[in-house]
Amino acid sequence: MTPAERDELVIEGDSLAIRRIGPWLRDRLDGLPADEAGEIAARLELAVHEVAMNMVDHARLPASALLRFRAAITDTVVEVSVTDPGEPFDPDTEKTPTAGTPQERGYGLMIVRKLVDHLEYTRLDAGNEWILRVNRTSPADPGTPEVSSTHD
Amino acid sequence: MTDVFTLDDSQPTLSASLTFPATGLAIVALTGRLDAVAAPELRLRLTEADVAGCANVVFDLSAVTFVDSAGLAVLVWLRRRCRAEGGDVVLVSPDLVDAMRVFRLTQFDQVFRMLPDSAS
Numbered sequence: 001m002t003p004a005e006r007d008e009l010v011i012e013g014d015s016l017a018i019r020r021i022g023p024w025l026r027d028r029l030d031g032l033p034a035d036e037a038g039e040i041a042a043r044l045e046l047a048v049h050e051v052a053m054n055m056v057d058h059a060r061l062p063a064s065a066l067l068r069f070r071a072a073i074t075d076t077v078v079e080v081s082v083t084d085p086g087e088p089f090d091p092d093t094e095k096t097p098t099a100g101t102p103q104e105r106g107y108g109l110m111i112v113r114k115l116v117d118h119l120e121y122t123r124l125d126a127g128n129e130w131i132l133r134v135n136r137t138s139p140a141d142p143g144t145p146e147v148s149s150t151h152d
Numbered sequence: 153m154t155d156v157f158t159l160d161d162s163q164p165t166l167s168a169s170l171t172f173p174a175t176g177l178a179i180v181a182l183t184g185r186l187d188a189v190a191a192p193e194l195r196l197r198l199t200e201a202d203v204a205g206c207a208n209v210v211f212d213l214s215a216v217t218f219v220d221s222a223g224l225a226v227l228v229w230l231r232r233r234c235r236a237e238g239g240d241v242v243l244v245s246p247d248l249v250d251a252m253r254v255f256r257l258t259q260f261d262q263v264f265r266m267l268p269d270s271a272s
Contacts, residue, residue: 042250107221
């Protein structure tokens with residue numbers, strides 16, 4: 001894996017390709033202390049996986065669409081950005097689950113919100129961008145962040 | 153009767169072992185990733201006659217390494233079917249904290265009856 005490939009993962013917009021997120025993230029976090037890397041990788045793998053699956057299932061991706069993932073690590077946070085060339089995300093279509101009443105759909109973004117410390121959505125000129133951020137000194141039981149949304 | 157099968161050709165994969173220790177009871181032991189790739193094929197397998205005839209299903213998730221919302225959807229779908237027939241779905245908790253996390257975040261650990269290990 002070249003340095004450029006380590007920084008950016010580009011995959012086809014299908015569920016099988018999304019399985020590459022986990023190995024890529026773990027490779028990216030290789031320089032962190034093992035315990036911290038394992039905890040952050042597990043949280044981010046599931047969160048990024050759910051965002052990517054949301055794109056595949058709901059963004060009406062054009063044929064041969066590519067999903068792009070970039071990771072940045074600072075002293076305080078690990079941040080992953082995910083972009084797709086699909087249609088805008090509409091939060092009004094989100095089916096928020098009711099506590100105690102299991103349903104088959106609607107858990108994806110709920111899981112994401114509980115896994116990350118910051119979640120941001122931006123509508124780009126021709127696509128969508130999600131930014132997921134986890135604090136390096138992460139609490140053991142992360143709370144639920146608000147989703148900030150902007151439109152270009 | 154034991155039926156071991158692999159649900160897709162990619163790596164890492166999901167394997168399932170099905171046993172039928174009593175009439176109307178199926179035990180489905182999963183190993184690997186219960187994700188959006190494996191979930192549709194697992195659901196299809198669970199509609200086949202041997203499992204569809206069981207109102208009670210135990211899902212042994214102790215060897216599952218990753219569970220996503222698509223995997224949870226299979227469990228909810230099967231729970232609804234079993235309950236409509238007067239039975240239920242019981243889960244054996246994943247051994248891995250990382251695989252268990254999604255059940256805690258969604259409160260599925262309070263919705264489903266979850267056993268700490270298969271011996272329970």
